[in-house]
Amino acid sequence: MGRAKLTIIPPGKPLTGRAMPPGSKSITNRALLLAGLAKGTSRLTGALKSDDTRYMADALRAMGVNVEEPDDTTFVVTGSGKLTAPAGPLFLGNAGTATRFLTAAAALVDGTVVVDGDAHMRKRPIAPLVAALQSLGIDASAETGCPPVTVHGTGKFQASKIQIDGGLSSQYVSALLMMAAGGDRTVDIELLGEDIGALGYIDLTTAAMQAFGAKVERISAVIWRVEPTGYTATDFHIEPDASAATYLWAADVLTDGAIDLGTPADAFTQPDAKAHAVISAFPHLPAVIDGSQMQDAIPTIAVLAAFNETPVRFVGIANLRVKECDRIRALSTGLNAIREGLATEEGDDLVVAADPSLAGQRLEASIDTFADHRIAMSFALAGLMVDGITILDPDCVAKTFPTYWQVLASLGVTFEDDAG
Incomplete structure (x- = not known):
């Protein structure tokens, strides 16, 4: 206690x-997910070991990724290039990055994924991200507008453009960007509204994606284009x-x-x-x-x-x-x-x-x-x-x-x- x-x-x-x-929580949880989506073994050094990153690592393990922890600041992640449906709901505590990122990544799983958290997380909004996934033809739902979220994934999208309010959490945008590279077609992600939220976090996301072999390009002030390249395993150092x-x-x-x-x-x-x-x-x-x-x-x-x-x-x-x-x-x-x-x-x-x-x-x-x-x-x-x-x-x-x-x-x- x-x-x-x-x-x-x-x-x-x-x-x-x-x-x-x-190590940076923001970068650690991005790198963990990208390494989990990649084919091969990635070594993440300088990583943060904390509640939030443990929830992400455990969720990846539940979806068929091998995550080893040889020391206090390293994750060694071996993936097949594809996440598999977990046996039960993913419990992510009150980890916002893990919850938002995995809700989107669940669309790449061939099967059903339930993303859930603790009592605090069940009060944190996620409806805009669910709506953005639905706009791609993904079967996703969150009855209360907050977790739990149920996603029936196929890895296939029925549209090539997502629009989302840029004044909302930048984690929604980052989640969609990282997911898009694992899909079956080129996707444009467009931010709506005048108040574009924490752009710096979107830059963190695209830099990490590129390090893992994705092709993502900012084609205007508010539009990012993501090619369906998937991800390649790499060694990645995480800053403090x-x-x-x-x-x-x-x-x-x-x-x-x-x-x-x-x-x-x-x-x-x-x-x-x-x-x-x-x-x-x-x-x-x-x-x-x-x-x-x-x-x-x-x-x-x-x-x-x-x-x-x-x-x-x-x-x-x-x-x-x-x-x-x-x-x-x-x-x-x-x-x-x-x-x-x-x-x-x-x-x-x-x-x-x-x-x-x-x-x-x-x-x-x-x-x-x-x-x-x-x-x-x-x-x-x-x-x-x-x-x-x-x-x-x-x-x-x-x-x-x-x-x-x-x-x-x-x-x-x-x-x-x-x-x-």
Whole structure:
């Protein structure tokens, strides 16, 4: 059983040392799926081993792929070029990438696949992805508009074009792109609407697809063309997780520390690496921060903003309401637990009032993480500066950064532990 709570003791000194973020969750789950769809053996190095990637690996095993784990950062994946129908439903916890990606990939299976998750995942929308699959003539259904999803796949498509609202989760688009290369005809995927979501994640997807031999081309600002090449096994190195790096970058500026991540900020290709420039501006963060292209970094920056010199308004973050939890509500709830009035929700914007005088105070606050790893890791940052911050359900960090508390400890942070 996980710990019930963890109280952070402010270090009262700069945090210094070497702290390596784990491998990228986003890239690991893309690479696992592509290796599983490929014919032959792929070696994935620098990979993340966490709840989310284990769900993906176990689902691939259930569909006939051999996945070996010779060490803590390597997957060796051997596939036949074809996924087979699993014996029962695929259970994917609250792993958004695994659920969205496998819902689309199920169309390539000759048989029936049920994609399901935990109680949180059963509240996360998937209807737009199901509708996009149906537009290709794929028999897919989700009665509630959320998982479970049932897909009766054949590997064949009855249309050559998919249109999907680009303002929705970029995971839908990535799922369709990766699936399309395994089909029987060239497919164009077109994003509709003016607000195109996290484009950087689509770039991550197409780069990974190309590494595994797919032919995918962006033929206009909103259209990608995917040829039916299938995938070829390859050796693939996964860069560190930029979303995980944001906590360390923020801890560095908050404590005036010297934390070496081992990878320079400009070497990351993930969208959340854009957060480094914003975080580096602390304590003079911009008055308005658009989170649309770095959504997973917003919890980090929102907690950082509590200690900024001036208030910060976060815009372009409506999708945070349908992540592992309603992150806008979780952030405002947690910040206001530290000091009433510190955060306000205005529509889908989050306004953080900012109060640099919080640093050094004792303010007892129990932070409800809503079982969300990013809420737990972000509010740990408040505990570096404010005495009395207790994180509830701290072990939910296992979703993407299982060693988070050990990494902070290695930098000089201490805790009061409650095994629960």
